[in-house]
Amino acid sequence: MSPGRAGPVLRPFAVLLAAALLASCTSGGATAPSGPGTPATEPPVVTVPPTEPAPPPAFPPQAPPNVVVIVFDDLGIGDLPAYGGTLAPTPNIDALAAGGTRFTNAYSNGSVCSPTRAALLTGLHPSEFGFRRSVLGVSSRGLPAGIATLPGVLSEHGYATGHFGKWHLGWTHADQRPLAMGYDEAILVTIPADYRAPVFLDNGVDRVVTGGHLTEATVGLALDFVERNAADPFFVSIWLNAPHVPLRPPDEWAEQFSDVASGRYAALIADADEEIGRLLDTLDDLAVADDTIVVLLSDNGADFPYWGSTAGYRGEKTTVFEGGIRVPLIVRWPGVAEAGSVSEDMVLTWDLFPTVAAAAGIDLSGIDLDGRSIVPALRGDGLPPIETPLVWESRFSEYAVRFGDWKLVDDQTWPRTDPLLFDLSVDPYETQDLAAAKPDVVGELLAVYQAFRLSTGRIPTRYDGGTIPAPGDGIVQVADGRFDVHDGDFTFRIAADVVPPARGVSVIAAKWGTWSLEYTSGGAVTLAITDDDGVVRDLRSDSLPLGPHTIAFTVAGTRFSGSTVSLFVDDERVASRSDLAFVAAGRSRITLGSDPSGGRAVDGTLSDPAIYVRALNAADLAELTAHA
Numbered sequence: 001m002s003p004g005r006a007g008p009v010l011r012p013f014a015v016l017l018a019a020a021l022l023a024s025c026t027s028g029g030a031t032a033p034s035g036p037g038t039p040a041t042e043p044p045v046v047t048v049p050p051t052e053p054a055p056p057p058a059f060p061p062q063a064p065p066n067v068v069v070i071v072f073d074d075l076g077i078g079d080l081p082a083y084g085g086t087l088a089p090t091p092n093i094d095a096l097a098a099g100g101t102r103f104t105n106a107y108s109n110g111s112v113c114s115p116t117r118a119a120l121l122t123g124l125h126p127s128e129f130g131f132r133r134s135v136l137g138v139s140s141r142g143l144p145a146g147i148a149t150l151p152g153v154l155s156e157h158g159y160a161t162g163h164f165g166k167w168h169l170g171w172t173h174a175d176q177r178p179l180a181m182g183y184d185e186a187i188l189v190t191i192p193a194d195y196r197a198p199v200f201l202d203n204g205v206d207r208v209v210t211g212g213h214l215t216e217a218t219v220g221l222a223l224d225f226v227e228r229n230a231a232d233p234f235f236v237s238i239w240l241n242a243p244h245v246p247l248r249p250p251d252e253w254a255e256q257f258s259d260v261a262s263g264r265y266a267a268l269i270a271d272a273d274e275e276i277g278r279l280l281d282t283l284d285d286l287a288v289a290d291d292t293i294v295v296l297l298s299d300n301g302a303d304f305p306y307w308g309s310t311a312g313y314r315g316e317k318t319t320v321f322e323g324g325i326r327v328p329l330i331v332r333w334p335g336v337a338e339a340g341s342v343s344e345d346m347v348l349t350w351d352l353f354p355t356v357a358a359a360a361g362i363d364l365s366g367i368d369l370d371g372r373s374i375v376p377a378l379r380g381d382g383l384p385p386i387e388t389p390l391v392w393e394s395r396f397s398e399y400a401v402r403f404g405d406w407k408l409v410d411d412q413t414w415p416r417t418d419p420l421l422f423d424l425s426v427d428p429y430e431t432q433d434l435a436a437a438k439p440d441v442v443g444e445l446l447a448v449y450q451a452f453r454l455s456t457g458r459i460p461t462r463y464d465g466g467t468i469p470a471p472g473d474g475i476v477q478v479a480d481g482r483f484d485v486h487d488g489d490f491t492f493r494i495a496a497d498v499v500p501p502a503r504g505v506s507v508i509a510a511k512w513g514t515w516s517l518e519y520t521s522g523g524a525v526t527l528a529i530t531d532d533d534g535v536v537r538d539l540r541s542d543s544l545p546l547g548p549h550t551i552a553f554t555v556a557g558t559r560f561s562g563s564t565v566s567l568f569v570d571d572e573r574v575a576s577r578s579d580l581a582f583v584a585a586g587r588s589r590i591t592l593g594s595d596p597s598g599g600r601a602v603d604g605t606l607s608d609p610a611i612y613v614r615a616l617n618a619a620d621l622a623e624l625t626a627h628a
Contacts, residue, residue, distance in 0.1 A: 064159070064233040064360045065333070066292040068226075068283075069352065070276065071120070071237070073113065073166060073244035074317055076302025077326045078309030079269060085309055088257070088266035092277035093330070096296060100332030101341045101378055108300045109349045111317060111324040111394045114168045116299040116349050117239070121149045121169070121181060123353030123369035125391070127456045130488045130613030133395030135170050137191050140486040140585035142170015143181060148367045150353045151235055152182025157362050160184055160229040164222040165239035166191065171204035173587065175481065179203045183237075187221050189214065193241045195248040195268075213250045215242050215268070219275040223282050230286045233360070238279070243268035243308070265307035290334045293359060295352065298327040314430040320392040320400035320409060321430055333359070337378040345383040347374050348390070389448045401445040401452075408445035419446065453620055459483070459611040465628075468592050468609070471601030477589040482613050483511060485555055486532070487563075487582040491612040492517070493552035493621060494592075495628065498604030506602040507595045508551060509609075513586045516595075517553065519602060527553050527567050527575075532582040539567040539575035550625055555583055556615035571621040 079085045082097040083104075109119035114135040115126035122143070126132070135141050143149075151161040163178045163186040170176035171188065178186030187208050190199045198214040200221070201207055210217040222238045249257075249267035256270070257263035276296070283289040301324040302308025304316040315321025329347065331337055336359075350371035357364050358373040377383045389403040397412040405425035411417050421435040421442050435442050461478040468476055483490075496508055500523045508525075510516040515529040523543035530536050539553070549570055557563040563583055566576040592609065594601040608628050616624075 062361070063291065064157070066233055066288055067154075067159075067235045067356050067359070068222075068279070068292060068294045069120070069235075069237050070279075070294070070296045071117070071166075071239045072272065072296070072298040072328075073239075073241055074300065074303050074308065075243060075269070075298035075328065076304060076308040076310050077298075077313065077323075077328055078311030079243075079302060080328055082330065083311065083328055085311075087262070087309065088270040088273070090269065090273040092273045092280060093296065096276070096280065096294060096332050097330045097340075099334070099339050100294070100330060101337040101343050103329040103331070103343050103345070103347055103377075105344050105346045106297065106327055106329035107325050107346070107348045107390075108298065108327045109392070111300050111320055111392065113166075113299050115393075117167075117169055118143060119348070119350040119371075120352050121151070122147055123150070123350050123367075123371040125350070125370050125456055127391075127393050127452075127614065130457055130482060130490075132393045132489070132614075135168055136487075137171065139170065139488075140172045140484045140587075141488045142173065142176030142481070144481045145175040145180060147181075149182045150356060151178075151237070153353075153357060153362060153364070153367070154233075154235045154360065155182050155184065157360060158233060159360075160225075160232050160234040161236075162186065162222065162225040162229075162234070163188075163237040163239070164225070165189055165218040165237075166193070166241055167204065167239070172585070173481070177204045185225060189218065189241060192246070193244075195241070195246065213271070215240055215272050215275050216250070219279055223279060226279075226282060227286065230288055235356070240272055242272040245303070247307070262307045292334075293356070294332045296328070296330045297349065299349075300324060301326060312429055318394060320394050320398055322424075322428065324394075325392055325400075331378060333378055336375075338380055341380065343377045343382075345374070345377045346386055347377065347383070389445070389452075391449060391452045399449060401448050403445060403448065406441055406445065408442060408449075410446075410449070421445075450619070450623065453614065453616070454623055457612050457614045459613065461609055461611065463592070463607070463609055465608060467605060467607040470605075471593055471598075471603075475594060475596065475598045476592040477596075478592065478609075478611075479589040480611075481587065483590055483611075484585055484587050485514070485557065485583045485613075486585045487557045488555075489557060489613060489615040490555040490583075491552060491610070491614060491616040491620075492590075493550060493568075493608075493610040493616070493624060494606055495548060495550050495608040496602070496604065496606050497548040498602045498606070499546070501600075501603065505600060507591070507593070507600045508602060508606065509590060509592050510595055511586065511590045512588045512596045514584045514588065515553075517551065518600075525549075525551055525567065525569060525574075527565070529553075529555075529565055529580070530584040531563070531580040532584055534584070535581075537565075537577060537580060539565060539577060541567060541569050541574040544569065550621070552616070552621055554615040554617075557582060566615075568618065568621055571618055571625055573618060 108116040110116040112134050115131040118126040118131045155161045161183045163183045167188045186203045187200050188204045195214040243265050247264035253267040253271045257267045301317050304310045310323030313323035315323035351374050354371050354373040358375045392400045401408045407422045410419040420433045422430045459480045503521050505518040505520050508517045518526050525541040527539040552568040554566045563580045564578040
């Protein structure tokens with residue numbers, strides 16, 4: 001596993017963000033949102049965030065600890081007794097909290113499954129990979145090959161690494177599966193999972209025969225790995241399905257709760273607690289408990305109000321209100337984390353990568369991460385305030401920006417609603433919208449999000465900001481696994497100063513079998529795009545005057561309604577259609593300036609390609625043009 005990373009470095013986000021905020025602060029009076037520790041009612045002028053943060057400190061040299069990471073699916077912040085919940089008794093999780101640190105200000109990096117899991121493994125914002133929704137088993141999307149991952153780094157430093165349970169990060173292609181992401185072993189449950197008759201696949205391929213209920217079987221597979229690797233440092237991911245639907249607990253637990261949805265949900269939690277107890281007992285029996293870090297968290301908030309508890313926080317799973325992204329986080333690290341301690345430091349899922357690496361004494365200075373080590377919090381020293389904005393994006397064009405105690409929630413779906421603004425220092429449950437009273441703060445946070453959109457999810461090419469070689473110099477191709485859009489979001493944009501062909505069409509860019517962006521003899525731009533059913537649909541502009549133009553198209557995909565495709569010329573939408581299923585899957589490269597055989601080459605100049613795993617809008621495209 002390479003210590004480098006695929007995709008753009010995130011530091012340009014800090015630069016763009018600082019520029020956006022400073023321009024606003026110096027152009028007429030709007031002041032920046034407050035940072036942590038500053039009263040939200042008096043926002044100060046923003047300071048420029050550092051462009052190269054110091055690497056997280058490594059823990060003092062010692063024997064590398066074992067690490068167990070348990071991820072619940074849809075477990076709410078108010079579900080566990082350790083957090084005041086009353087749904088089900090969880091004596092083993094209670095004991096875990098009593099033996100370590102319980103974080104009361106922990107956040108997931110997504111409001112659904114895949115974004116949070118991507119952040120956990122990579123230490124990066126999930127929007128870098130186009131993850132705002134769950135990646136289903138039928139999807140062709142996944143993490144890009146070659147990305148630095150936590151299990152990959154640990155494996156390079158002598159750890160045995162294993163993954164058991166859910167995945168949700170792509171498995172259509174071999175280079176998306178766990179063994180390509182740094183795990184030595186991985187047994188995955190198929191999704192949707194059947195609690196009573198689970199189907200497990202070795203690295204997502206060959207069926208593995210197990211017995212018992214899903215949670216019991218998942219933990220049993222992980223314990224087998226732990227027992228075989230107890231003599232070496234090991235890292236094991238146990239990604240439970242519980243308490244996600246379908247709510248089918250084992251009979252012995254179901255009969256102890258009422259036979260309604262909330263009762264079955266509680267029974268799944270109680271059953272998972274019993275299995276966690278079996279895990280903790282095994283660590284004791286193997287005499288490795290004192291040398292093992294155990295982390296327990298959830299991937300997002302509860303599916304409230306159907307079942308589960310958000311502890312009174314607004315929203316639920318799929319939303320970016322607090323109830324959708326606040327999660328339980330418990331870390332037991334004997335000899336380091338004080339037993340029974342509570343931390344109010346703000347932490348996020350992406351912090352686990354640098355934290356575990358620091359605990360293992362691994363230097364991450366060559367890897368760009370968004371997360372930070374929370375080892376100081378575990379040692380009782382606390383963490384410095386987060387001084388840069390945080391952004392969450394959901395599966396339905398909803399996003400949140402938090403800077404200090406200010407939090408903006410905006411929903412871009414139709415019908416459009418006005419953004420909401422909250423001061424979490426006095427209103428943690430998001431009950432009082434302050435947007436009308438604080439338009440300056442709203443404007444600043446909207447500028448933050450605009451900068452974020454243009455600085456995350458861009459797939460770099462060697463021609464960024466430059467001219468593509470003229471036709472005849474060879475076929476120009478760019479490759480990246482994220483080009484396989486399928487049910488995700490995508491934008492392709494390019495500057496073109498070309499002459500219409502004498503007849504037929506010339507190819508501006510194409511991904512063979514999926515889409516082709518062409519220039520006709522009549523001077524029009526056309527986009528031919530193939531959907532998952534093999535149907536080709538066309539979008540077309542009017543004839544364009546000779547001279548330079550920017551040409552772009554976007555794909556906005558959802559698992560529920562297929563994809564919407566829009567064609568833009570000079571940053572204006574000229575055509576759009578929403579009658580597509582998912583865009584045809586395929587891993588072919590993008591060819592620039594000709595078709596894949598070198599034919600139908602353009603006559604003129606192409607430059608400044610920009611490729612994103614997000615659907616940009618007209619304002620985004622205009623911003624790119626302004627800064628080209």
